[in-house]
Amino acid sequence: MIAETVCSAVSAAGLGIAAVTAYRRRFLMAARIAAYALVPIGLVMTGAVEWAADTAFSPTAWAGFGVLGGAWLLFVGTRAVERRRGGRRNRKAAAAAGARPDAVAPQASAPSLGQSARPAARPGPASRTDAADDFSDIEAILKKHGI
Structure with missing residues (x-):
């Protein structure tokens, strides 16, 4: 009754x-102000305020919220542990077995080694194989800017 009066x-x-x-x-x-002002009276008319007031002052409802929170914490905690443990075990098992047994086509995820999979060699200075030559361009740019 008080909540309805306040609204x-x-x-x-x-x-x-x-x-x-x-x-x-x-x-x-x-x-716009009138629209906001009509919201509380609309909530009173629909009965949402009475439901919220009954829920807010009910120890059973608060215990239920506590149980839901505990269930959520258990779910999040088990997912975190599963990700930590499951990730390591899956990597070890995949390395030992070579492929996942539940995969439909294990070869489908392997990269293709055909001619189309190789990157085309670019002519010119970009196709250098020496690692020191790759950084010489970067060094020239940095020297040009005084860095």
């Missing part, structure tokens, strides 16, 4: 503020 008072105050705003010829703002 009605908030709506009445909001509508009063909307009327003052409309008096100042700010009609768009007044309409």
